[in-house]
Amino acid sequence: MALIQLQEVSKIFGFGEATTLALDEVELTVEKGEFLAIMGPSGCGKTTLMNIIGLLDRPTHGKYLLDGRDAAKLRSNQRAKMRRDRIGFVFQFYNLLPRLNVLHNVALPLAYRGMMPVRRLKRASDILEQVGLRDREYFLPKHLSGGQAQRAAIARALINNPSIIIADEPTGNLDSHDSKVVMELLADLHRQGHTILMVTHNPELTRYASRVIYMRDGTIVEDESTSIGAVAKGALRTYLRRRKTTQEDVIAGVSALLKDVPGKELASQPKIAKYRKLHKRARRRIRSKI
Amino acid sequence: MWSGNVKTALANLRSSKTRSLLTMLGIIIGVSSVITVVSLGEGLKQRLVGQIRQIDPAVVIIRPGKLVDTAGTDKMNLNLLALLSPTTLTENDVGALAKIPSVSTVVPLNFATNSLASDGRQLNNISVLGTTPSLTKVLDQKVERGAFFSEENEGEKLAVIGSDIAKQLFDGTNPIAHSISIKGESFIVRGVLAPSPGGLLSIAQTDFNSVVYIPFNEAKKISGGQTNILQILAGVRDGQNIDVAVLDVKQTLLNSHGNQDDFTVLKQRELLKLANDTVGSAAGFITAIAAISLLVAGIGIMDIMLVSVSERTREIGIRKAVGATNRQILNQFLVEGMALSVGGGIIGITMALLIYFGLRLYTRLEPVLTAPIMILAVVVSVVVGVIFSVAPALKAARKDPIVALRGE
Structure with a gap:
């Protein structure tokens, strides 16, 4: 059984004229042990997709099966427990709690599991050893370099031994050296059998992935299996065209990297109209669940 | 989980000392004034009762004027006019x-x-x-x-x-x-x-x-x-x-x-009751006023907690992302509000004790502190803390994790 299964998943934000279609009938299946890189311009729905997979958000339409369980049927505290035990988040800006030291930050998910302090700190210490931060245990996040902070965040994501690690631009805020350290760490985890979903803007990083999907306007426009160690073909194409970024693109806010993502032209406007009708009903349904 | 919450709460309060202290000030003033007023009332009552107790119980007391208005009810109301009028x-x-x-x-x-x-x-x-x-x-x-x-x-x-x-x-x-x-x-x-x-x-x-x-x-x-x-x-x-x-x-x-x-005939017991009722109702009234300051203090706590919740939106988002349930977030903020009010209650009791000794040493008032007053003050401050933390804590618990993570 697939670890992650999305069936016609859509996500709509806003009301009436301001409605935006963040995800448009996305179909995606991720098997255990994959390293999936997700690329696409800003606003294409990458983060929304990650939030839905990470159980932080609910789709307005469609079905999401996590390990065969229908996520729509989970109650709010069940979702929280799934996040705690099955999913590890790594964010672009680390999202460590500034007032807790590294050790306590890493141990936080265990605290919510109700583990005794001594045990959870011991375990956090072991994980920090793994990511090479043993000597920074008692530092506050503000005293860490970007790479160290991100490694601490990865340690926190790992502590419950999750089946999925979701990394949203984990290197977006790091220099090339730190990026490499962090990516090697993720690659290690992949080799140990973890499933990793990573959003990135950097085509270079597709080297670490076993599969790359490209998104645009809320849909997956290309899905490519790649060999580890090589830059994905689709990514490479955009990479080579990078110099073609024009002044207009900058003004329009089009991502320089992926304006040439392969795939068909999209006609999403009529679809929005269709969804608007469905939307009201769906909202009511979701509200009743909250 | 509770010990963890208490630790977190104390750490958070310590990180903004001035604000925490100012918030507690309301509770401190409320608790210390309630205790002081009640102890003064109690002292006054004991003094009055003490003198009346000197009268032999088998003595009938006759006072000029209608000192007590017992018209129809069981309660004895002191008729102050009778105290001022010439004797009959x-x-x-x-x-x-x-x-x-x-x-x-x-x-x-x-x-x-x-x-x-x-x-x-x-x-x-x-x-x-x-x-x-x-x-x-x-x-x-x-x-x-x-x-x-x-x-x-x-x-x-x-x-x-x-x-x-x-x-x-x-x-x-x-x-x-x-x-x-x-x-x-x-x-x-x-x-x-x-x-x-x-x-x-x-x-x-x-x-x-x-x-x-x-x-x-x-x-x-x-x-x-x-x-x-x-x-x-x-x-x-x-x-x-x-x-x-x-x-x-x-x-x-x-x-x-x-x-x-045009005269009043009382037994010693009735005179005792009259004194108790008179002082009791006056002290009760002042205590009620002091209790209002506790209410205001509670609103102060709610205020600060609401600010704290919106300041820490991102923290709430992170905690939820790593697996905190709504209840766990709720508890965290409830404990923090309680820490504020219990802390204020303890400082308030300390203040009340200082005031008590000050009054004993430097004035002729003789306040009487009793354990029930102090216990009541602590209980009330905890209850105030819980009641007024519920709204902010619920607000925190119900935050949408995505919005919270994006926040500030």
Whole structure:
């Protein structure tokens, strides 16, 4: 059984004229042990997709099966427990709690599991050893370099031994050296059998992935299996065209990297109209669940 | 989980010390003022009750005017007008009461003047009362030095003075046989009373510690033959029922007042209840006002907690992303609000203790602290903390994790 299964998943934000279609009938299946890189311009729905997979958000339409369980049927505290035990988040800006030291930050998910302090700190210490931060245990996040902070965040994501690690631009805020350290760490985890979903803007990083999907306007426009160690073909194409970024693109806010993502032209406007009708009903349904 | 929450809460409060302290200030003031007011009320009550307790329970107390309004209800309301009006009791009443079979002794308290002088020093905040030697039979009042005047001293100008007067006039030297001057007449000090619990709304609107007793007839003489009887105490004869005596006294007085019910007959127990009720309702009123400050303090806590919740939106988002359930977030903020109010409560109690010792040392007020007051104050501050943290904590718990993660 697939670890992650999305069936016609859509996500709509806003009301009436301001409605935006963040995800448009996305179909995606991720098997255990994959390293999936997700690329696409800003606003294409990458983060929304990650939030839905990470159980932080609910789709307005469609079905999401996590390990065969229908996520729509989970109650709010069940979702929280799934996040705690099955999913590890790594964010672009680390999202460590500034007032807790590294050790306590890493141990936080265990605290919510109700583990005794001594045990959870011991375990956090072991994980920090793994990511090479043993000597920074008692530092506050503000005293860490970007790479160290991100490694601490990865340690926190790992502590419950999750089946999925979701990394949203984990290197977006790091220099090339730190990026490499962090990516090697993720690659290690992949080799140990973890499933990793990573959003990135950097085509270079597709080297670490076993599969790359490209998104645009809320849909997956290309899905490519790649060999580890090589830059994905689709990514490479955009990479080579990078110099073609024009002044207009900058003004329009089009991502320089992926304006040439392969795939068909999209006609999403009529679809929005269709969804608007469905939307009201769906909202009511979701509200009743909250 | 709870110990973790407490730790987190304390760490958060420490990280914004000034704000936490200012928030707690409301609770501190509320708790300390409630405790102080209640302890002052309790002290006042005990002083009043103390003096009334000196009256023998088998004594009927007769006061001029309708002191108590018992119209139709069980509750006794003090009629303040009766305290200010001239007396309606006369020497004839005393004579009439003495003839009642169920009454053994009748002791009038006849007000003569408010001032006395000795060796060129004058005291103006005292009461000179004319009475009979039988006072000692109806009142549990010890004489510390010398003796009370007796029947044999009839016609002599003798005085028995309260302990405060002895202190003020004679500075620790023995006042016995010294002379004091009342309305120009010279009286010899025969005895000094032992210190009394003291009181304000008591037997004859006087404090036993600043009273001078002189023989009834002498008091009448220096007032130009007039009497001004503040009170009559009638001792019930042994073996007689006090309720029978009360009825007898009432009937006798009605007869001699031409059926005019312009006096009050009370038992000691009723007088006790009257004092308790009067002070109790006044103290209750002030306590209610102080309690309002606790309410305001609670709103202050809610305010700060709401600010804290929106400031920490991102933190809430992170905590939820790593697996905190709504309940766990709710608990975290509840504990924080409780920490604020319990902390304020503890500091408030400390303040109240300081105020208590200050009042004891530097004023004549005698507050009485009791354990129930302090326990109540702690409980109330915890309850306030919980109630007013619920709204902010719910707000935090219900935050959408995505919005929260994006936040600020």
